[in-house]
Amino acid sequence: MTGSRTRFGGVFLAGLLVAALPGMGVTASEAELAQGAPASSGSPLPEDALALRPSGTSLGASLARGAEALRSDISRALGAIAAAAASSPTAVSAGSDGRLTVLLLGSDYRTGYRYTEHTDVIMVASLDLATKRLAMASIPRDVAYFPVHPDNRSGTAKDSGALRVNLLYDRYKRESDGVIERTALDKFRKDVAFALGLEIDYYAYLRFSGFDALMDNVGGVSVDIPARIVDPNYQDSASPPFGIQFPTASGWKLRGWAAKRCSGTAMNCKRGIVYVRSRKGTVGSAANSDAQRVRRQQGLVLAAIRKVASGGADLSSLRSASLSHVTTSLPTGWEDVSWLRSKLAGAIAYSSDRIVFVPPSYAKVLTYPKDSSKLKNRAVRGWVGSHMD
Known part of the structure; x- marks a missing residue:
């Protein structure tokens, strides 16, 4: 039971993150994303996403790619949770014991x-x-x-x-x-x-x-x-x-x-x-x-x-x-x-x-x-x- 209720608190927090990320000043142009942006919304965050690249890639672009990947992953997770919630239209929840x-x-x-x-x-x-x-x-x-x-x-x-x-x-x-x-x-x-x-x-x-x-x-x-x-x-x-x-x-x-x-x-x-x-x-x-x-x-x-x-x-x-x-x-x-x-x-x-x-x-x-x-x-x-x- 506690786990179920905590999960919904986590969903609320994740929703706040999704709403906040686009307005944090960390944005990326199409050209910057083309230099190594994730191939799909589910790709993991690049290991060097936060590394300083003196040869043509700005720190802002690297941060932007990481933020975009994180935002995409959170969006996918929220979509899956929303779909699961729609299949059980009740606030009644069983305990962790089923x-x-x-x-x-x-x-x-x-x-x-x-x-x-x-x-x-x-x-x-x-x-x-x-x-x-x-x-x-x-x-x-x-x-x-x-x-x-x-x-x-x-x-x-x-x-x-x-x-x-x-x-x-x-x-x-x-x-x-x-x-x-x-x-x-x-x-x-x-x-x-x-x-x-x-x-x-x-x-x-x-x-x-x-x-x-x-x-x-x-x-x-x-x-x-x-x-x-x-x-x-x-x-x-x-x-x-x-x-x-x-x-x-x-x-x-x-x-x-x-x-x-x-x-x-x-x-x-x-x-x-x-x-x-x-x-x-x-x-x-x-x-x-x-x-x-x-x-x-x-x-x-x-x-x-x-x-x-x-x-x-x-x-x-x-x-x-x-x-x-x-x-x-x-x-x-x-x-x-x-x-x-x-x-x-x-x-x-x-x-x-x-x-x-x-x-x-x-x-x-x-x-x-x-x-x-x-x-x-x-x-x-x-x-x-x-x-x-």
Whole structure:
């Protein structure tokens, strides 16, 4: 990524050189150029171009020939770059690894929220642009001692300490102006990239209201629910009965605000936000958990990608809604979102390319802070290296 952006800075500088050379007072007449000027615009600069020739060739003429050769070479290079840019009419650029990798953040902030903001969804989606193979990795919200990028460290601390990873963005935000802040999001992007040993190109941040709005904008998203989900503790409605349940189903359509509030375990819930947030109760005969809901989050994101990429949603309308509800470093022009959809069309997402970094394989349970875990960095980076590199 850095290389791509630096290249465009170089193009700008080269353009300045091309514009400046003819006006520097270094010019050459046709007669002077005929005495040894380059045979073609791509010829190398003569070794003696700057040598003083007392026998008939002036220093000015030699300088002129060298300048003309340099200007011609730069012009050819700019032409090649312009042709390449024309074949890819988007500002979206993959990293130096040839992948497009985005950090997806879901916040629990909503209207009337009186508590500290948490980014409970921390998901990395990485697309190999050559093979269209999509990999997804999620970091559980309860991870403590999360590695911090050297640029973000305070003092000698190399990690977040007892502060959980889902509070890092809020800490960076409070260090600035206390609102949604792009600098804070980019700091967090750098932390996640550093922890995973991965090049992350962009971030995208979404709050509750944005999630509901986008779910309804695309007409809902259908998911497969292999086992009944019952959470007697979840409170989606303002008054009893509380609790929620999702039936075992294939193609169960989830909505945003358009869906009725879920009230009680006897009612079939169709609220997408509830589906990705419930973490108590049971899933079939197993316990519901944070890891279970993170897997559902990945499944919903994948289903949404497939719907949009296959033309199942109005892209223009979705782009407009996203501009209002998503904070992202991704380019958002029409050409950019069209290009993204074309790259995601037909994307392959094997179950083996989706992971949640939970104990015991990828993290260890901590006694302090309570109910927290710490990533096993070598195991985590090993998985990333095998599936996102």
